[in-house]
Amino acid sequence: MSAQAQVTEAEPNLSGHPMEIWISRVLRLGVILAAAIILLGLVIFVVTTPSSGPTSVHQLLHSGEVSVTPHGILRGVANGNATSLIQLGVLALILTPVTRVAMSIALFSAQRDGVFVLITSVVLAVLVAGLTGVI
Protein backbone atom coordinates (compact mmCIF):
# COMPACT_ATOMS: atom_id res chain seq x y z
CA MET A 1 0.00 0.00 0.00
CA SER A 2 1.56 3.29 -1.05
CA ALA A 3 0.73 6.17 1.17
CA GLN A 4 1.02 9.75 0.15
CA ALA A 5 3.64 10.24 2.79
CA GLN A 6 4.87 13.72 2.26
CA VAL A 7 5.37 16.63 4.56
CA THR A 8 3.31 19.29 2.87
CA GLU A 9 2.63 22.92 3.38
CA ALA A 10 -1.01 22.11 3.95
CA GLU A 11 -2.79 24.76 5.94
CA PRO A 12 -2.21 23.92 9.61
CA ASN A 13 -5.47 22.52 10.88
CA LEU A 14 -4.90 23.65 14.44
CA SER A 15 -4.55 20.13 15.80
CA GLY A 16 -1.64 20.31 18.18
CA HIS A 17 -1.53 24.09 17.94
CA PRO A 18 -0.56 25.39 21.40
CA MET A 19 -3.82 27.17 22.00
CA GLU A 20 -5.90 24.22 20.89
CA ILE A 21 -4.02 22.06 23.38
CA TRP A 22 -4.74 24.64 26.03
CA ILE A 23 -8.42 24.47 25.10
CA SER A 24 -8.30 20.70 25.50
CA ARG A 25 -6.81 21.08 28.95
CA VAL A 26 -9.69 23.34 29.89
CA LEU A 27 -12.04 20.66 28.58
CA ARG A 28 -10.45 18.04 30.78
CA LEU A 29 -10.33 20.29 33.83
CA GLY A 30 -13.96 21.17 33.30
CA VAL A 31 -14.96 17.50 33.38
CA ILE A 32 -12.87 16.85 36.48
CA LEU A 33 -14.30 19.87 38.27
CA ALA A 34 -17.85 18.97 37.33
CA ALA A 35 -17.32 15.36 38.39
CA ALA A 36 -15.89 16.56 41.72
CA ILE A 37 -18.96 18.70 42.41
CA ILE A 38 -21.23 15.82 41.49
CA LEU A 39 -19.27 13.45 43.69
CA LEU A 40 -19.42 15.88 46.58
CA GLY A 41 -23.17 16.17 46.26
CA LEU A 42 -23.56 12.41 46.09
CA VAL A 43 -21.34 11.82 49.10
CA ILE A 44 -23.24 14.40 51.12
CA PHE A 45 -26.45 12.62 50.24
CA VAL A 46 -25.25 9.15 51.19
CA VAL A 47 -23.50 10.26 54.37
CA THR A 48 -26.11 12.55 55.88
CA THR A 49 -29.64 11.73 56.91
CA PRO A 50 -31.77 14.25 55.06
CA SER A 51 -34.51 15.96 56.98
CA SER A 52 -36.28 16.76 53.78
CA GLY A 53 -36.10 15.35 50.32
CA PRO A 54 -36.88 11.91 48.97
CA THR A 55 -36.43 8.82 51.13
CA SER A 56 -37.45 6.17 48.67
CA VAL A 57 -37.06 5.51 44.99
CA HIS A 58 -40.74 6.10 44.47
CA GLN A 59 -40.55 9.48 46.17
CA LEU A 60 -37.49 10.30 44.15
CA LEU A 61 -39.32 9.90 40.91
CA HIS A 62 -42.72 11.22 41.79
CA SER A 63 -42.30 13.95 44.36
CA GLY A 64 -41.64 16.62 41.79
CA GLU A 65 -39.44 18.33 44.33
CA VAL A 66 -36.43 18.74 42.13
CA SER A 67 -36.20 22.42 41.32
CA VAL A 68 -35.24 23.08 37.75
CA THR A 69 -34.77 26.79 37.84
CA PRO A 70 -31.38 28.48 38.11
CA HIS A 71 -32.60 30.41 41.11
CA GLY A 72 -33.81 27.28 42.86
CA ILE A 73 -30.56 25.46 42.23
CA LEU A 74 -28.38 28.28 43.54
CA ARG A 75 -30.55 28.63 46.60
CA GLY A 76 -30.28 24.90 47.21
CA VAL A 77 -26.51 24.98 46.89
CA ALA A 78 -26.34 27.81 49.40
CA ASN A 79 -28.32 25.62 51.77
CA GLY A 80 -25.95 22.74 51.25
CA ASN A 81 -28.63 20.69 49.54
CA ALA A 82 -27.04 17.57 48.05
CA THR A 83 -29.45 17.44 45.12
CA SER A 84 -28.85 21.06 44.15
CA LEU A 85 -25.11 20.51 44.36
CA ILE A 86 -25.38 17.59 41.96
CA GLN A 87 -27.46 19.72 39.61
CA LEU A 88 -24.77 22.39 39.71
CA GLY A 89 -22.18 19.77 38.80
CA VAL A 90 -24.32 18.53 35.91
CA LEU A 91 -24.66 22.09 34.61
CA ALA A 92 -20.90 22.53 34.87
CA LEU A 93 -20.48 19.35 32.87
CA ILE A 94 -22.84 20.54 30.13
CA LEU A 95 -21.07 23.90 30.04
CA THR A 96 -17.66 22.33 29.49
CA PRO A 97 -17.98 21.63 25.75
CA VAL A 98 -19.82 24.97 25.39
CA THR A 99 -16.80 26.72 26.88
CA ARG A 100 -14.56 24.86 24.49
CA VAL A 101 -16.57 26.12 21.52
CA ALA A 102 -16.46 29.68 22.85
CA MET A 103 -12.70 29.51 23.21
CA SER A 104 -12.40 28.20 19.67
CA ILE A 105 -14.06 31.39 18.45
CA ALA A 106 -11.26 33.37 20.08
CA LEU A 107 -8.72 31.06 18.50
CA PHE A 108 -10.14 31.42 14.98
CA SER A 109 -10.38 35.15 15.53
CA ALA A 110 -6.71 35.29 16.43
CA GLN A 111 -6.04 33.36 13.24
CA ARG A 112 -8.04 35.98 11.38
CA ASP A 113 -10.26 33.28 9.96
CA GLY A 114 -13.56 35.12 9.53
CA VAL A 115 -15.47 32.24 8.02
CA PHE A 116 -14.69 29.91 10.91
CA VAL A 117 -15.40 32.60 13.47
CA LEU A 118 -18.85 32.75 11.91
CA ILE A 119 -19.27 28.98 11.77
CA THR A 120 -18.21 28.51 15.38
CA SER A 121 -20.41 31.39 16.51
CA VAL A 122 -23.45 29.75 14.96
CA VAL A 123 -22.60 26.49 16.76
CA LEU A 124 -22.31 28.42 20.01
CA ALA A 125 -25.64 30.10 19.35
CA VAL A 126 -27.33 26.72 18.88
CA LEU A 127 -25.76 25.45 22.12
CA VAL A 128 -26.83 28.52 24.07
CA ALA A 129 -30.34 28.35 22.63
CA GLY A 130 -30.69 24.81 23.94
CA LEU A 131 -29.21 25.76 27.30
CA THR A 132 -31.32 28.80 27.96
CA GLY A 133 -34.51 27.00 27.19
CA VAL A 134 -35.29 29.12 24.17
CA ILE A 135 -36.28 25.89 22.49
Next chain:
Amino acid sequence: MLGLDLFVIGIFTAAVAAGLVGSLVGLGGGIFIVPLLTIGFGLDIRLAIGTSIVSVIATSSGAAAAYVRDHLTNVRVGMLLELATTTGAVTGAYVAGLINAQILFYLFGAILLLSVLPLARKLGEDLPRGVKDDAIAARLRLASVYPDQALGSSVSYSVTGVPPGMGMMYVAGLVSGLLGIGSGALKVLAMDTAMRLPMKVSSATSNFMIGVTAAASAGIYFWRGDVVPLIAAPVALGVLVGATLGARLLVRFNNTTVRLIFLPVVVAVSLEMLLRGLGVA
Protein backbone atom coordinates in the same frame (compact mmCIF):
# COMPACT_ATOMS: atom_id res chain seq x y z
CA MET B 1 -29.17 2.89 55.31
CA LEU B 2 -32.08 4.20 53.30
CA GLY B 3 -33.38 2.08 50.49
CA LEU B 4 -32.52 5.06 48.33
CA ASP B 5 -28.86 4.84 49.34
CA LEU B 6 -28.73 1.23 48.25
CA PHE B 7 -30.42 2.19 45.00
CA VAL B 8 -27.80 4.84 44.30
CA ILE B 9 -24.95 2.46 45.02
CA GLY B 10 -26.58 -0.20 42.89
CA ILE B 11 -26.90 2.16 39.96
CA PHE B 12 -23.30 3.27 40.36
CA THR B 13 -22.03 -0.30 40.22
CA ALA B 14 -24.20 -1.12 37.23
CA ALA B 15 -23.00 2.03 35.46
CA VAL B 16 -19.38 1.02 35.99
CA ALA B 17 -20.14 -2.31 34.34
CA ALA B 18 -22.00 -0.60 31.50
CA GLY B 19 -19.14 1.81 30.90
CA LEU B 20 -16.65 -1.02 30.96
CA VAL B 21 -18.47 -3.25 28.47
CA GLY B 22 -19.35 -0.31 26.25
CA SER B 23 -15.78 0.82 25.89
CA LEU B 24 -14.48 -2.71 25.44
CA VAL B 25 -16.89 -3.32 22.58
CA GLY B 26 -15.89 0.00 21.04
CA LEU B 27 -19.35 1.52 21.10
CA GLY B 28 -18.59 4.01 23.84
CA GLY B 29 -19.49 3.89 27.48
CA GLY B 30 -22.97 5.33 27.16
CA ILE B 31 -24.65 2.93 24.79
CA PHE B 32 -25.82 0.64 27.59
CA ILE B 33 -27.08 3.29 29.98
CA VAL B 34 -30.54 3.65 28.49
CA PRO B 35 -31.14 -0.13 28.34
CA LEU B 36 -29.70 -0.50 31.84
CA LEU B 37 -31.97 2.11 33.38
CA THR B 38 -35.10 1.10 31.50
CA ILE B 39 -34.83 -2.69 31.40
CA GLY B 40 -32.70 -3.08 34.51
CA PHE B 41 -34.21 -0.47 36.81
CA GLY B 42 -37.59 0.11 35.22
CA LEU B 43 -37.18 3.84 34.74
CA ASP B 44 -39.04 6.01 32.27
CA ILE B 45 -37.10 6.05 29.01
CA ARG B 46 -37.00 9.84 28.80
CA LEU B 47 -35.32 10.05 32.21
CA ALA B 48 -32.91 7.34 31.09
CA ILE B 49 -32.05 9.30 27.96
CA GLY B 50 -31.51 12.51 29.91
CA THR B 51 -29.18 10.70 32.28
CA SER B 52 -27.33 8.98 29.47
CA ILE B 53 -26.66 12.12 27.45
CA VAL B 54 -25.06 13.73 30.49
CA SER B 55 -22.72 10.80 30.98
CA VAL B 56 -21.80 10.91 27.27
CA ILE B 57 -20.41 14.42 27.79
CA ALA B 58 -18.28 13.19 30.65
CA THR B 59 -16.74 10.20 28.90
CA SER B 60 -16.14 11.81 25.52
CA SER B 61 -14.45 14.97 26.75
CA GLY B 62 -11.62 13.06 28.36
CA ALA B 63 -10.82 11.09 25.23
CA ALA B 64 -11.10 14.14 22.98
CA ALA B 65 -8.28 15.92 24.78
CA ALA B 66 -5.83 13.13 23.98
CA TYR B 67 -6.70 13.00 20.29
CA VAL B 68 -6.10 16.70 19.78
CA ARG B 69 -2.71 16.40 21.42
CA ASP B 70 -1.82 13.59 19.07
CA HIS B 71 -2.48 15.79 16.05
CA LEU B 72 -5.13 13.44 14.74
CA THR B 73 -8.24 15.59 15.07
CA ASN B 74 -9.19 17.82 12.19
CA VAL B 75 -10.61 20.72 14.17
CA ARG B 76 -11.85 22.64 11.14
CA VAL B 77 -13.79 19.70 9.75
CA GLY B 78 -15.14 18.99 13.23
CA MET B 79 -16.34 22.55 13.75
CA LEU B 80 -17.98 22.72 10.34
CA LEU B 81 -19.77 19.43 10.87
CA GLU B 82 -20.86 20.55 14.32
CA LEU B 83 -23.18 22.99 12.58
CA ALA B 84 -25.10 19.95 11.40
CA THR B 85 -24.77 17.78 14.51
CA THR B 86 -25.88 20.43 16.98
CA THR B 87 -28.95 21.45 15.01
CA GLY B 88 -29.78 17.75 14.65
CA ALA B 89 -29.27 17.18 18.36
CA VAL B 90 -31.53 20.05 19.38
CA THR B 91 -34.21 18.78 17.00
CA GLY B 92 -33.87 15.28 18.41
CA ALA B 93 -34.11 16.38 22.02
CA TYR B 94 -37.16 18.46 21.26
CA VAL B 95 -38.88 15.66 19.35
CA ALA B 96 -38.11 13.15 22.12
CA GLY B 97 -40.33 15.19 24.38
CA LEU B 98 -43.20 14.85 21.98
CA ILE B 99 -43.30 11.30 20.72
CA ASN B 100 -44.55 8.14 22.32
CA ALA B 101 -42.05 6.38 24.60
CA GLN B 102 -42.55 3.07 22.84
CA ILE B 103 -41.24 4.55 19.62
CA LEU B 104 -38.08 5.58 21.46
CA PHE B 105 -37.57 1.98 22.60
CA TYR B 106 -37.97 0.72 19.08
CA LEU B 107 -35.61 3.30 17.60
CA PHE B 108 -33.03 2.60 20.26
CA GLY B 109 -33.07 -1.11 19.59
CA ALA B 110 -32.81 -0.56 15.84
CA ILE B 111 -29.91 1.89 16.11
CA LEU B 112 -28.07 -0.35 18.53
CA LEU B 113 -28.41 -3.30 16.19
CA LEU B 114 -27.22 -1.18 13.26
CA SER B 115 -24.18 -0.03 15.25
CA VAL B 116 -23.03 -3.60 15.47
CA LEU B 117 -22.60 -3.91 11.72
CA PRO B 118 -19.48 -1.70 11.31
CA LEU B 119 -17.86 -3.54 14.19
CA ALA B 120 -18.43 -6.92 12.65
CA ARG B 121 -16.40 -6.04 9.61
CA LYS B 122 -13.44 -3.78 9.12
CA LEU B 123 -14.74 -0.38 8.27
CA GLY B 124 -13.40 1.34 5.17
CA GLU B 125 -9.85 1.72 3.99
CA ASP B 126 -7.23 2.90 6.42
CA LEU B 127 -5.73 5.26 3.87
CA PRO B 128 -8.13 6.34 1.15
CA ARG B 129 -6.48 6.93 -2.17
CA GLY B 130 -7.30 9.26 -5.03
CA VAL B 131 -9.28 11.66 -2.90
CA LYS B 132 -9.52 15.26 -3.99
CA ASP B 133 -10.91 18.21 -2.09
CA ASP B 134 -14.44 19.13 -3.08
CA ALA B 135 -15.37 22.78 -3.61
CA ILE B 136 -16.33 23.49 -0.02
CA ALA B 137 -13.31 21.70 1.38
CA ALA B 138 -11.03 23.71 -0.87
CA ARG B 139 -12.74 27.00 -0.02
CA LEU B 140 -12.55 26.35 3.73
CA ARG B 141 -9.10 24.76 3.63
CA LEU B 142 -10.17 21.56 5.35
CA ALA B 143 -7.38 19.35 3.98
CA SER B 144 -4.58 18.51 6.34
CA VAL B 145 -1.83 16.20 7.54
CA TYR B 146 -1.61 13.71 10.37
CA PRO B 147 1.20 11.63 11.83
CA ASP B 148 0.68 7.93 11.23
CA GLN B 149 2.61 6.01 13.84
CA ALA B 150 2.20 2.68 12.12
CA LEU B 151 3.70 4.08 8.93
CA GLY B 152 6.17 6.24 10.78
CA SER B 153 5.52 9.34 8.71
CA SER B 154 3.13 12.21 8.15
CA VAL B 155 0.29 11.53 5.78
CA SER B 156 -1.47 14.30 3.94
CA TYR B 157 -5.12 13.88 3.04
CA SER B 158 -7.90 15.71 1.27
CA VAL B 159 -11.52 16.15 2.20
CA THR B 160 -14.45 15.56 -0.09
CA GLY B 161 -18.20 15.00 0.06
CA VAL B 162 -18.94 17.86 2.46
CA PRO B 163 -22.68 18.18 1.62
CA PRO B 164 -23.53 14.49 2.11
CA GLY B 165 -21.24 14.49 5.15
CA MET B 166 -23.23 17.34 6.64
CA GLY B 167 -26.46 15.52 5.90
CA MET B 168 -25.27 12.37 7.66
CA MET B 169 -24.03 14.46 10.56
CA TYR B 170 -27.45 16.00 10.98
CA VAL B 171 -28.89 12.51 11.28
CA ALA B 172 -26.14 11.53 13.72
CA GLY B 173 -26.99 14.56 15.83
CA LEU B 174 -30.68 13.77 15.60
CA VAL B 175 -30.10 10.23 16.84
CA SER B 176 -27.85 11.50 19.61
CA GLY B 177 -30.41 13.99 20.86
CA LEU B 178 -33.30 11.61 20.47
CA LEU B 179 -31.78 8.56 22.14
CA GLY B 180 -29.14 9.95 24.48
CA ILE B 181 -26.15 8.27 22.85
CA GLY B 182 -22.94 9.62 21.40
CA SER B 183 -23.59 8.46 17.83
CA GLY B 184 -19.86 8.00 17.37
CA ALA B 185 -20.43 5.11 14.99
CA LEU B 186 -22.62 7.22 12.70
CA LYS B 187 -20.16 10.11 12.76
CA VAL B 188 -17.23 7.90 11.87
CA LEU B 189 -19.31 6.32 9.12
CA ALA B 190 -20.08 9.74 7.63
CA MET B 191 -16.48 10.90 7.68
CA ASP B 192 -15.14 7.60 6.46
CA THR B 193 -17.49 6.80 3.60
CA ALA B 194 -18.85 10.18 2.51
CA MET B 195 -15.88 12.40 3.17
CA ARG B 196 -13.10 9.83 2.65
CA LEU B 197 -11.05 10.83 5.66
CA PRO B 198 -8.37 8.47 6.96
CA MET B 199 -9.71 6.13 9.63
CA LYS B 200 -7.67 7.54 12.49
CA VAL B 201 -8.67 11.09 11.66
CA SER B 202 -12.33 10.09 11.47
CA SER B 203 -12.23 8.44 14.88
CA ALA B 204 -10.39 11.29 16.54
CA THR B 205 -12.58 13.99 15.00
CA SER B 206 -15.73 12.06 15.88
CA ASN B 207 -14.64 11.93 19.51
CA PHE B 208 -13.94 15.64 19.36
CA MET B 209 -17.53 16.31 18.26
CA ILE B 210 -19.46 13.93 20.49
CA GLY B 211 -19.23 16.09 23.60
CA VAL B 212 -20.47 19.22 21.85
CA THR B 213 -23.33 17.34 20.19
CA ALA B 214 -24.34 15.86 23.53
CA ALA B 215 -24.19 19.26 25.22
CA ALA B 216 -26.58 20.64 22.62
CA SER B 217 -29.34 18.27 23.67
CA ALA B 218 -28.39 17.85 27.34
CA GLY B 219 -29.48 21.38 28.19
CA ILE B 220 -32.96 20.69 26.84
CA TYR B 221 -33.32 17.49 28.84
CA PHE B 222 -32.02 19.22 31.95
CA TRP B 223 -34.49 22.10 31.93
CA ARG B 224 -37.30 19.74 31.02
CA GLY B 225 -36.61 17.94 34.30
CA ASP B 226 -35.50 14.73 32.61
CA VAL B 227 -32.21 14.63 34.49
CA VAL B 228 -32.87 13.32 37.99
CA PRO B 229 -29.81 14.34 40.03
CA LEU B 230 -29.68 11.29 42.28
CA ILE B 231 -29.74 9.03 39.24
CA ALA B 232 -27.57 11.11 36.94
CA ALA B 233 -24.83 11.44 39.55
CA PRO B 234 -24.03 7.76 40.13
CA VAL B 235 -24.48 7.00 36.43
CA ALA B 236 -22.16 9.75 35.19
CA LEU B 237 -19.50 8.90 37.74
CA GLY B 238 -19.90 5.16 37.24
CA VAL B 239 -19.60 5.34 33.46
CA LEU B 240 -16.51 7.53 33.78
CA VAL B 241 -14.86 4.94 35.99
CA GLY B 242 -15.97 2.03 33.81
CA ALA B 243 -14.91 3.62 30.54
CA THR B 244 -11.49 4.53 31.95
CA LEU B 245 -11.00 0.98 33.15
CA GLY B 246 -12.13 -0.34 29.78
CA ALA B 247 -9.68 1.85 27.91
CA ARG B 248 -6.82 0.54 30.07
CA LEU B 249 -7.89 -3.07 29.67
CA LEU B 250 -8.34 -2.73 25.91
CA VAL B 251 -4.66 -1.99 25.51
CA ARG B 252 -3.81 -5.43 26.81
CA PHE B 253 -6.36 -7.53 24.99
CA ASN B 254 -6.81 -8.23 21.34
CA ASN B 255 -9.51 -6.01 19.90
CA THR B 256 -11.19 -8.73 17.90
CA THR B 257 -11.35 -11.25 20.74
CA VAL B 258 -12.97 -8.78 23.07
CA ARG B 259 -15.58 -7.85 20.51
CA LEU B 260 -16.40 -11.45 19.75
CA ILE B 261 -17.14 -11.99 23.41
CA PHE B 262 -19.35 -8.98 23.89
CA LEU B 263 -21.13 -8.62 20.58
CA PRO B 264 -23.77 -11.21 21.54
CA VAL B 265 -24.49 -9.08 24.60
CA VAL B 266 -25.08 -6.05 22.43
CA VAL B 267 -27.34 -8.00 20.12
CA ALA B 268 -29.34 -9.38 23.04
CA VAL B 269 -29.83 -5.93 24.52
CA SER B 270 -30.93 -4.42 21.23
CA LEU B 271 -33.44 -7.21 20.69
CA GLU B 272 -34.90 -6.60 24.14
CA MET B 273 -35.26 -2.90 23.39
CA LEU B 274 -36.92 -3.70 20.07
CA LEU B 275 -39.36 -6.01 21.79
CA ARG B 276 -40.25 -3.32 24.28
CA GLY B 277 -40.82 -0.93 21.44
CA LEU B 278 -43.13 -3.35 19.73
CA GLY B 279 -45.03 -3.74 22.98
CA VAL B 280 -44.20 -7.40 23.33
CA ALA B 281 -41.82 -7.49 26.33
